[in-house]
Amino acid sequence: MEKELLEQLNKWHEQDEFNLIIERIQDIPEPDRDYELIGQLSRAYNNEGRYREAAQQLLAINKYGTSDPLWQYRLGYAYYHMAMYEQALQAFEMANELLPHDESTIEFLEWTRPKAEKMQQDRLRHQEILLELEQSGRLNHLRAASGSYDPVSFWEQSEYALESYVSPPFDEELIQTIEQELGYQLPASYIQLMNTQNGGIPAHTVFPTNEATSWAEDHIAITGIMGIGRDKSNTLAGEFGSRFMIEDWGYPDLGIVICDCPSAGHDVVMLDYRFCGPEGEPAVVHVDQEDDYEITYLAPNFEAFIRGLVDADTFEMSDEENED
Structure with missing residues (x-):
């Protein structure tokens, strides 16, 4: 030189x-x-x-x-x-x-x-869960994006959701351009959900965990699910989308930020491609900026994560019972 x-x-x-x-x-x-x-x-x-x-x-x-x-x-x-x-x-x-x-x-x-060491433990846990799903005959069932999502019951309707999350329907070309931009292939079950409504706030916003995070001892909460688009702020390629959270907020570049959380940027839910490669079926993890970007394994794939969401009242009632 x-x-x-x-x-x-x-x-x-x-x-x-x-x-x-x-x-x-x-x-x-x-x-x-x-x-x-x-x-x-x-x-x-x-x-x-x-x-x-x-x-x-x-x-x-x-x-x-x-x-x-x-x-x-x-x-x-x-x-x-x-x-x-x-x-x-x-x-x-x-x-x-x-x-x-x-x-x-x-x-x-x-x-x-x-x-x-934690990554190795998560890898083993992921492999065990996949083996369990395979042995029960549910692995391919999940990967095939089975079942249907009723937008009437799944999505919460609000002006805020329409303004920040919900994008117009997408086509194959938009999927391909966003996948190229993000560097990962989107899961089939995620695309299916976005076909019912392209991003928004789900009625159930809490996912149980086996370990504590900065949010709670036994669960995390999401605000919304990002849709396939770039025009709304909370979409995959939008103003506050996946690359923004990785490049500006310092989140690990392990996949795609798919959900924001009530902390306003201090924790997120991501599709995690570390165990499958950029074209594989990603796991779902919670990443906690407040704890040095600690990664908490949530689910073996996107559909399992969606089906595992519960109403926030579930844990509020549990907290009240513990206080009694």
């Missing part, structure tokens, strides 16, 4: 002008980008919150980078913010082995180890 170009890129980095770094390097034909230049590009992607693109760039030069502690650190950083904690731990451990006692690496190791 030319000295002048490197100096300019580092200057932009110090000024937090990461997008200028990306634009300048993208102007250079791919065959002309050397190892150092791709490293600079991946760093800028990481700093812009574009972690999947950072990881993609780094993995393209892995045969040169595996013995480089900085390459390992940058890859671990990208994986960490994608909530791929098992892979992040492996990268940070290798970075520490190649360059011991680096303070940033040691700090990330301390953060990553408990999260990697």
